[in-house]
Amino acid sequence: MIIRFTSKNLTILASALLMASAGQTLGASPAAADECPTATDRWEAVDLGVTGGALDINDLGQIAGFSRSETRETRAIVWDDGETIDVGTLGGPRGDASGIDEEGHVVGSSYTESEKGHAFLWREGTMQDLGNFGGLAFPRDVSQGAIVGEYSTFLPGHIRVRQAFVIRNGVKTDLDLVAGSEATGINTAGQIAGTHRRTERAGLPANQLTQRAFLWENGTVTELGTLGGIWSEANGLNNQGQVVGQSALDADGVLQAGFVWNPETGMRRLEDGGGVARPKAINDGDVIVGTHTCDTASGTARAAVWTDPSQAPALLPDPAGGTATAANAINVHGEIAGNAMYPEGQQHAVLWRPVAGD
Numbered sequence: 337m338i339i340r341f342t343s344k345n346l347t348i349l350a351s352a353l354l355m356a357s358a359g360q361t362l363g364a365s366p367a368a369a370d371e372c373p374t375a376t377d378r379w380e381a382v383d384l385g386v387t388g389g390a391l392d393i394n395d396l397g398q399i400a401g402f403s404r405s406e407t408r409e410t411r412a413i414v415w416d417d418g419e420t421i422d423v424g425t426l427g428g429p430r431g432d433a434s435g436i437d438e439e440g441h442v443v444g445s446s447y448t449e450s451e452k453g454h455a456f457l458w459r460e461g462t463m464q465d466l467g468n469f470g471g472l473a474f475p476r477d478v479s480q481g482a483i484v485g486e487y488s489t490f491l492p493g494h495i496r497v498r499q500a501f502v503i504r505n506g507v508k509t510d511l512d513l514v515a516g517s518e519a520t521g522i523n524t525a526g527q528i529a530g531t532h533r534r535t536e537r538a539g540l541p542a543n544q545l546t547q548r549a550f551l552w553e554n555g556t557v558t559e560l561g562t563l564g565g566i567w568s569e570a571n572g573l574n575n576q577g578q579v580v581g582q583s584a585l586d587a588d589g590v591l592q593a594g595f596v597w598n599p600e601t602g603m604r605r606l607e608d609g610g611g612v613a614r615p616k617a618i619n620d621g622d623v624i625v626g627t628h629t630c631d632t633a634s635g636t637a638r639a640a641v642w643t644d645p646s647q648a649p650a651l652l653p654d655p656a657g658g659t660a661t662a663a664n665a666i667n668v669h670g671e672i673a674g675n676a677m678y679p680e681g682q683q684h685a686v687l688w689r690p691v692a693g694d
Contacts, residue, residue, distance in 0.1 A: 372630035373609055373640065376650035377691065379672065383655045384415055384685040390673035392435045392477070392665045393687075399673050400442050401685050402432035412444050412458070413685075423458050426465050433458070434485075435477040443475040443483050455503075457483065469501070469508065477573075479522045481505075484530070486518035500530050511552055519552075521573030528552040529573035531581075534559075549581050549597070560597045563605050565589055571626070572617035572665075580606075580615040580624055596624060596645045609648035613640070617665045625652075625663035625672050639663035639674050639688070652688050661686065 384390060388403040388410065399415040403422075412423035412433035425431030428447025435443045442458040448465070453472030457464045467473065468487065475485035483503040488496050500517040501510050511517060516533030533547050549560040549570035562568045565584020572580045578598045583605075585591040594606035594613030606613045608628065614637070615626035628640035628649050639661035640649035654661060658676030665673045672688040 371609065372611065373628060373648050373651050375653050376641065377653070378650075379641070379652055379670075379688040380691055381653050381655035381658075381661075381676075382687045382689060383658070383676075384420075384687055386413060386420060386685045387682045388413065388685050389432075389675040389683060390415070390664065390685040390687065391433065393667045393671055393673040394436050394438050394440075395667045395669065396438060396440075397667065397669070397671055398436055398440065399685075399687065400433035400436035400444070401673070402444075403685075404683070412442070412446065412456075414442055414458075415685075415687075423463065426454050426456055426463065428452065431456070434475060435483075437478045437480060439481065441478045441481050441483075443478045443485075445472075445474050453488075455483070455485065455487075466503065466508075474518075476519060477521045479524055479526075482522055482526065484519035484522045484528050486530075500528075500532065502528060511557075512555065513550070513552075513557060516547075520570055521579075523573050523575045523577070525575065525577070526553070527573065527577050529570040529579045529581075531569040532557075549579060549583075551577065551579060551597075561603050563593055563595055563603060565591070568595070568603075571615060572624075574618045574622075575620050578618055578622070580618045580626070582614055594626065604645060606642060606645050607648050613642075613649065615642070616663065619666045619670070620668050621670070623666060623670060625666045625674075627662050636660055637662060639672070639676075639686075641666075641672070655684070655686050658684060658686070663688070 386403045390399045390401040392400045402410045403413045404410050409429045412431045414421040426446040427449040431446035433442050433444040446456050453468045455466035455473035455475045471487050471489035473487040475483050486498045486500050488498050497515050500519040513532040519528050519530035521529040547567045549568040551558045563583040565586050566589045568583035570579050570581040580596050583595050594615040595603050597603045611630040615624050618624045624642040627637035629637045639652040642649045660677040663672050663674040670690045674686050675683050676686050
């Protein structure tokens with residue numbers, strides 16, 4: 337079981353501490369903390385016309401994600417050259433597509449008629465059930481047909497344990513890590529980024545179950561460190577081996593910031609302008625996308641883009657009628673996949689595309 341100190345379980349604590357510190361604890365001046373990043377006009381937002389979300393995009397502009405019906409059932413979706421392709425499910429009521437590579441391999445998780453948490457591989461209209469590995473399987477990314485993710489099993493006492501895996505040529509292999517790991521990205525060189533717990537669970541208090549972002553290559557695991565706190569997690573990886581994610585800033589693990597890591601410079605903090613940066617992906621041009629929360633009192637996040645990690649992000653424009661946006665993936669052309677919330681409470685899939693001439 338990985339202890340995830342991220343937005344969902346730390347919003348209240350982080351908001352209170354950030355407001356009390358007036359930005360100084362996060363290394364920002366009071367003036368910077370009082371100002372939110374400005375919206376950029378270098379991208380335009382396009383509502384993809386589906387209630388759901390866009391989770392990944394390849395360099396061909398093909399997008400993987402999901403649709404959600406009025407009865408809350410979900411189906412895996414691919415958008416390709418203006419066409420919406422219903423990938424579907426493995427027979428059950430829920431499914432989503434979380435990754436797509438340049439060859440059009442699509443991976444995700446789906447219910448079957450009798451079980452949940454089955455991994456699938458879809459290509460050219462054919463969906464293959466990869467199983468649930470004795471628990472619940474969650475593929476996260478795919479590159480040249482190689483799939484990474486994690487599966488969960490349950491110990492007595494309802495203790496959930498995650499294990500990172502890679503599937504190559506139809507063969508699943510668990511990554512050689514302490515039990516309690518997940519893999520979130522794989523690149524064309526076969527490098528894998530993810531997060532793992534550093535110690536076994538037995539007998540340790542919760543604050544010692546620390547986790548670290550890692551980069552796996554040819555069986556060797558490199559821990560990426562932290563920004564001074566007790567945990568870090570990896571969210572995205574590009575083909576140059578650069579990793580983006582989040583890290584704690586203090587011993588309590590509450591205050592957090594975004595980072596970018598590469599082998600030459602190690603882990604660097606993303607400039608956040610006094611807010612909270614949550615990077616999700618980095619493309620091969622070193623452009624980073626994710627979310628930025630400036631109004632820590634409300635906790636409302638906005639989709640954001642960093643064209644330089646040493647400069648504050650720019651906010652991506654809201655689609656017409658939409659707000660509370662999130663950017664989940666970016667391709668080499670600067671096309672960004674994500675989602676936005678609308679007043680009626682529905683989430684829509686969104687594409688941000690560079691404005692012609694930029």
